[in-house]
Amino acid sequence: QRRGIPEAILAEGKSVAQVVELAATALETTDRALITRASDEQIDALESHSESTATTLERRGTTVLMQTPDYEQLSLEATVGIVTAGTVDGPVADEAEAVCADAGATIDRVDDVGVAALDRTLDQVERFREADVLIVAAGREGALPTVIAGLVDTPVIGVPVSSGYGYGGDGEAALAGMLQSCTVLSVVNIDAGFVAGAQAALLARTVSNARSDGP
Amino acid sequence: QRRGIPEAILAEGKSVAQVVELAATALETTDRALITRASDEQIDALESHSESTATTLERRGTTVLMQTPDYEQLSLEATVGIVTAGTVDGPVADEAEAVCADAGATIDRVDDVGVAALDRTLDQVERFREADVLIVAAGREGALPTVIAGLVDTPVIGVPVSSGYGYGGDGEAALAGMLQSCTVLSVVNIDAGFVAGAQAALLARTVSNARSDGP
Amino acid sequence: QRRGIPEAILAEGKSVAQVVELAATALETTDRALITRASDEQIDALESHSESTATTLERRGTTVLMQTPDYEQLSLEATVGIVTAGTVDGPVADEAEAVCADAGATIDRVDDVGVAALDRTLDQVERFREADVLIVAAGREGALPTVIAGLVDTPVIGVPVSSGYGYGGDGEAALAGMLQSCTVLSVVNIDAGFVAGAQAALLARTVSNARSDGP
Amino acid sequence: QRRGIPEAILAEGKSVAQVVELAATALETTDRALITRASDEQIDALESHSESTATTLERRGTTVLMQTPDYEQLSLEATVGIVTAGTVDGPVADEAEAVCADAGATIDRVDDVGVAALDRTLDQVERFREADVLIVAAGREGALPTVIAGLVDTPVIGVPVSSGYGYGGDGEAALAGMLQSCTVLSVVNIDAGFVAGAQAALLARTVSNARSDGP
Amino acid sequence: QRRGIPEAILAEGKSVAQVVELAATALETTDRALITRASDEQIDALESHSESTATTLERRGTTVLMQTPDYEQLSLEATVGIVTAGTVDGPVADEAEAVCADAGATIDRVDDVGVAALDRTLDQVERFREADVLIVAAGREGALPTVIAGLVDTPVIGVPVSSGYGYGGDGEAALAGMLQSCTVLSVVNIDAGFVAGAQAALLARTVSNARSDGP
Amino acid sequence: QRRGIPEAILAEGKSVAQVVELAATALETTDRALITRASDEQIDALESHSESTATTLERRGTTVLMQTPDYEQLSLEATVGIVTAGTVDGPVADEAEAVCADAGATIDRVDDVGVAALDRTLDQVERFREADVLIVAAGREGALPTVIAGLVDTPVIGVPVSSGYGYGGDGEAALAGMLQSCTVLSVVNIDAGFVAGAQAALLARTVSNARSDGP
Amino acid sequence: QRRGIPEAILAEGKSVAQVVELAATALETTDRALITRASDEQIDALESHSESTATTLERRGTTVLMQTPDYEQLSLEATVGIVTAGTVDGPVADEAEAVCADAGATIDRVDDVGVAALDRTLDQVERFREADVLIVAAGREGALPTVIAGLVDTPVIGVPVSSGYGYGGDGEAALAGMLQSCTVLSVVNIDAGFVAGAQAALLARTVSNARSDGP
Amino acid sequence: QRRGIPEAILAEGKSVAQVVELAATALETTDRALITRASDEQIDALESHSESTATTLERRGTTVLMQTPDYEQLSLEATVGIVTAGTVDGPVADEAEAVCADAGATIDRVDDVGVAALDRTLDQVERFREADVLIVAAGREGALPTVIAGLVDTPVIGVPVSSGYGYGGDGEAALAGMLQSCTVLSVVNIDAGFVAGAQAALLARTVSNARSDGP
Numbered sequence A, B, C, D, E, F, G, H: 001q002r003r004g005i006p007e008a009i010l011a012e013g014k015s016v017a018q019v020v021e022l023a024a025t026a027l028e029t030t031d032r033a034l035i036t037r038a039s040d041e042q043i044d045a046l047e048s049h050s051e052s053t054a055t056t057l058e059r060r061g062t063t064v065l066m067q068t069p070d071y072e073q074l075s076l077e078a079t080v081g082i083v084t085a086g087t088v089d090g091p092v093a094d095e096a097e098a099v100c101a102d103a104g105a106t107i108d109r110v111d112d113v114g115v116a117a118l119d120r121t122l123d124q125v126e127r128f129r130e131a132d133v134l135i136v137a138a139g140r141e142g143a144l145p146t147v148i149a150g151l152v153d154t155p156v157i158g159v160p161v162s163s164g165y166g167y168g169g170d171g172e173a174a175l176a177g178m179l180q181s182c183t184v185l186s187v188v189n190i191d192a193g194f195v196a197g198a199q200a201a202l203l204a205r206t207v208s209n210a211r212s213d214g215p
């Protein structure tokens, strides 16, 4: 029995009926369903399902978390810092936050500290240092994870965001920049908030276990 | 004072004299120098320097670790698993191993368990589960990190290796595959053994600290 | 007279009138018409045509098979296994299935055995071994054909599916991964269910003939 | 026990010592070793090994086949046609031929029938029809597999060759052309003669078995 | 005064008002306006303009030719052959035909002779030989211009068409294939029917002048 | 019997022996051999062959023309203008010139008139107008064919040259620029001097025939 | 306090509410707000806000400039020349013009002087020489900045525009061409009128300061 | 007569004889020759020429400046700041420095202030502010120009350097990052130190003239 592995239903590319069915199965077997990249139509159907079955449903942008009354919320002794460069990076960070919260981690969210206004970034260094792991989402040239990783020892997971235009504007400039970073980063795919959140959750669980087990 | 941040000198693109000078400075200020992607000529010069200054020098492929007699080896209470798919992935994994060892982590190295011979992969699942974090290096289609991450809850860092030929053979097939993984991975650049090792070292330090601090 | 060559009308990029006309001609000359990638509007028009001419019409997703009462269904003594990694790969596999069924092969369809849940894949190995040829459709990183081809001697045709997002998400990660596979595969273009099905049908016909002719 | 799966040692990217060791192991366990993409230096070492151990060694370009006196040559009741467009496609086709011959198939090799001289192509149509499966290697625009597959019902495996220059000259024009073919093809990676040969060998084995089993 | 240079207004990316204004100016100064890639809305506006000013308007797909009563139609003593591989290549060839007709060349149009049905191609070789220059439009793998150029001495201009899907399906496979052609071709951009037609018109004018001037 | 089709042996990717054999065959059957992209070693071997067989051999850069005493030089009543932007475009233009000269066209060569010094370009407009067809070779941004085609009615064939560095420096910037040209051009592959020359030769032959036949 | 740095709100990818809020904040803190790439819906909301707060609002295409009555318009003693190749480049140049005007520079706008009609370009050389810095926007092959920079000593900033189609038609041909320019240019991203305008404004301010300070 | 336009001979791709001849002509007509990207062999030949003609020769890496005794060194009242991120960016910055020095600008060079050690960058902000224009060269992810441009009002020209490895390591990550910068930059091609230097020289000349002319 694998506990703590973050699982989600990727709604994109599935029909409304398929998404509802997958969510219903997840609720039946695990008392919980996390759905990402859901369309309005898919979310409406999930809400109907939720109402008719008395499960709770929480929506954050295109991410939906459903739980039955039997669900026991996990709780980890570990903090995930989630940082965005600008307004447009919000939805991707939201996806990551939903997964980490679902996994029971404490979240410390810091928004709008992109490198164009470096003072705001530098002001937050202490908060960045207190997290066990950092998720940093940034579009355009994606320099923020590099700059933060150069300031702190906390491990940083970079998330490139498709918020630019022109050459490299679909997130490939940010992805390439993070892969080439002259500081130490690991990276997930463009807009892959879910994957960053899930990887951070796995790390938070490892740290939490270490903390519980003690020396 | 930042302790435990993995630092290294990337020898590629620098002259022999530049590499030796940078290593000498590192030895003076930190009693240690880690040099990656060194050419034979650069390594010869580092060996001469080592002999004339009575520092130790250890070489693993193109990676060189130098320490003065004053260097205090760090020691972490955490294990990094390092896994390769095939023979050609060895040198990239060696680079990661050098960094993690230097950072004081326990290393568990598992070689040649690529998905073409799935039995060998499955045989090692228990070892994979015991690591605090896994580095998995694979070239060609780079499927190994995906398969391992589907079998265990340990966080996996994938390292694409440029060991193929034809379309995507310079490591881009493996990179794209790891970024698209249907299991949960974070990724570093093609052949970036150092970055994977350094990120694993940061994670190992976090876990080790958690273990020391206890509940 | 070439018998058994799979032929189809690719509806994409053609007007409704053109598709109906091409189908009518095919029905007149061969008592059969196979139309792929048809839009709803194109299918409506084909249905009208079918009703007014008393041909049968069978629809599977965007693939349409029409036959006159005179059509003699081919039958081959050979089995094509058709395998999908996940829900979103279904329509592409459906296209392949329509062509193979039309060619008279026995179909063995296995769905949802992607590598993220390797147990389900391993459970089906015996079925994979019994097919004469396997079509394996997978999106994201496209690792399933590689894993299956490493487990069985049956020839595998990989079909990359455009079901991802971010870098390589339009099917190019899966395509590159299958071309770089460290096991033995041949490959068709992204989403090219028709081509995979037609190639499998040619192989099934060759095997069926060999079986009929005997030793 | 998997019989008949084509296996080979890809020498590229390995040291001389590693290649010899892998070959020695293969000879010990299977009485046979097939080495592809070997350098002159690697081949010299294999020849030394061969002489000192009294195994036979046969070389075709950069492909080497070694067998112990105990090796029992397989024999299949099936023919693989191997076709090249031009002189420069020869070595890639040779690699395919080595694998198929090793697997026991009958080979029918047709060289230099590229589409620039279409008469020569058309002259061979009957031979193409008699093969159970065709491997067609072509560089530049890679049109030959498309043209042949339009003329015969025999299944065709296209092998793009990196024999061009300028835009797409590294084999990507040929690869893209084969993937976009308006006739029915499956494809392997650029210059992947081994994969094409191994896939053809699997198909030949399937056909041969069907022929033996009879109706 | 430059006579005979083909000029056209590219409607794509311009507002309705801009297109009408540019057409009006062309009609005033040259008694003629050729508009390509016009949207339905742009064509409606051009038709209104045409009616209110008593100019003639001829539409071929998205290409529109307008002439005042004063326009003197040019006439060249030269023939442009225009060939398509399949139905979907029609609109691109139409654009080329509009330009050549406007320039006064004789047009010989041959449709649907793609290489998947090589007999139909071979049947037309004599017609291809009689043209002074050939425009050959083909999508998918774009092999038709290569095959035709290998059969005749007439100069061939290849036009890649964006009629595929998957890897290279936006016309890049066809473009790359034509640039790599092992026969002699010159090429225009993807879907650039206008450019092919205009280049053919320049050549036809050169040939026509040579014919008029005589030996 | 196809007369006047330019044929050449592409030496690149062939062994010395293969090139000599292909040249010998061409000399025997057509009294002439044109070899392009020959290495020094290949040229040495061709020179030895030439001496031992009393054929003439003329070398222009990496292009070699051999003729037996029986060869009847063709002569066309048509002029091909060959224009280069800078010094580094010379060898590509030389290849084109060799083919056109071999085909019997009159050559008018104009060197070093790149757009950075526009006066020199403008000074030659009259010469450009007198050619029947123009070949314009340019690297870097490849703007010269566009500028010339805007100044004259003569048909222009653009040849992109791989003379840059950085992004697009392998000739792809020039290729893309010529394909996007806002004037009328047809284009050949990067560095494809032979193809440009051969296409110009076909056009020159057509014009020459028209001139001979007269009105 | 940084004065004169051009700042703008990039509306693309933001919600209507977010854009209005960011504009309101900018107006409060700096008495001015510049919004780029605004949708019709976003502009409507900004107009409502403007009316209800008695700020002025000026719209140029998708660029919006809002100012409170307290705003003190800057004025620079420097001229920015803004040049377009064709009609479709207008909106990108408008964006640049809005920024430069906002920064207080004198603007000299020259439209429709693309290289296809070189006379019109040459006619304006004196105006180009009188500017302190030139912004030159061009799509398709993007040759205009190269040609202008070869004629004058004024520094030129090239702006590639995504106005083409086919290979490189999304602005990448123009971008690559400007980066490869054989004259001296610096470049901004595709369609990045704002960035070109802002860079020119910084330069204009530097020149204006130099002029004010005197010798 | 164009004064002050930076001109140089790009040695790459030219023969030794061609480079010497071009340098000799430049010396004769302008008393000066600037040669970039020269090989050792080319530099040797230039040195021989220099000695035999009593011109001075100064070499900085692969850049060579030659002057006759008659040459009058220009002098500008303007400062160009030249900044590098790391050791490997040095040669590219050297090329820029040679051009600016030749043009008569004052140079302020700041090395090794890459974002991985942000303190060192922040320490230099005042120097950055005092320059009239800044050239900032950076490889890997190329974040330095973005960070500096966010801190100062001085116009910044970014130069991407090809100093990475893996995905985007040939300078394309840095180029894309600079084009996507969320601060204001203009950019030159990868490794194009000459172009950055020449553009800065044009700007310095404009500023210097403004300073001389005064208010």
Ligand SMILES: Nc1ncnc2c1ncn2[C@@H]1O[C@H](COP(=O)(O)O)[C@@H](O)[C@H]1O
Pocket: A006, A007, A008, A009, A010, A011, A036, A037, A192, A194, A195, B182, B183, C086, C087, C116
């Ligand atoms: N937003 C997302 N991005 C990436 N992977 C996801 C996302 N949401 C779910 N997944 C994972 O994608 C895999 C395939 O999901 P599904 O197609 O729903 O079976 C599962 O392992 C999910 O955990």
Ligand SMILES: Nc1ncnc2c1ncn2[C@@H]1O[C@H](COP(=O)(O)O)[C@@H](O)[C@H]1O
Pocket: C006, C007, C008, C009, C010, C011, C036, C037, C192, C193, C194, C195, D182, D183, E086, E087, E088, E116
């Ligand atoms: N879905 C499909 N994918 C790839 N090829 C197809 C598909 N459907 C039909 N084809 C083939 O595409 C070729 C061109 O089809 P058409 O444009 O209908 O003449 C024919 O040889 C068809 O057999």
Ligand SMILES: Nc1ncnc2c1ncn2[C@@H]1O[C@H](COP(=O)(O)O)[C@@H](O)[C@H]1O
Pocket: B086, B087, B088, B116, C182, C183, D006, D007, D008, D009, D010, D011, D036, D037, D192, D193, D194, D195
């Ligand atoms: N020339 C080749 N091209 C592609 N794959 C090959 C080649 N030669 C061997 N292989 C296969 O590549 C895989 C990895 O080979 P190795 O790295 O030697 O373990 C094995 O499954 C081999 O069968």
Ligand SMILES: Nc1ncnc2c1ncn2[C@@H]1O[C@H](COP(=O)(O)O)[C@@H](O)[C@H]1O
Pocket: A086, A087, A116, G006, G007, G008, G009, G010, G011, G036, G037, G192, G194, G195, H182, H183
């Ligand atoms: N059209 C534009 N193109 C590029 N950058 C812009 C544009 N408009 C605003 N910006 C800049 O983009 C950065 C991010 O903008 P914002 O997302 O609004 O905070 C700011 O520094 C703006 O100055």
Ligand SMILES: [Mg+2]
Pocket: A148, A149, A150, A151, A152, A153, A154, A183, A184, B005
């Ligand atoms: Mg750090």
Ligand SMILES: [Mg+2]
Pocket: A005, B148, B149, B150, B151, B152, B153, B154, B183, B184
């Ligand atoms: Mg896992």
Ligand SMILES: [Mg+2]
Pocket: C148, C149, C150, C151, C152, C153, C154, C183, C184, D005
């Ligand atoms: Mg297998």
Ligand SMILES: [Mg+2]
Pocket: C005, D148, D149, D150, D151, D152, D153, D154, D183, D184
């Ligand atoms: Mg066929």
Ligand SMILES: [Mg+2]
Pocket: E148, E149, E150, E151, E152, E153, E154, E183, E184, F005
């Ligand atoms: Mg021909």
Ligand SMILES: [Mg+2]
Pocket: E005, F148, F149, F150, F151, F152, F153, F154, F183, F184
């Ligand atoms: Mg012209």
Ligand SMILES: [Mg+2]
Pocket: G148, G149, G150, G151, G152, G153, G154, G183, G184, H005
């Ligand atoms: Mg200039």
Ligand SMILES: [Mg+2]
Pocket: G005, H148, H149, H150, H151, H152, H153, H154, H183, H184
């Ligand atoms: Mg700034």
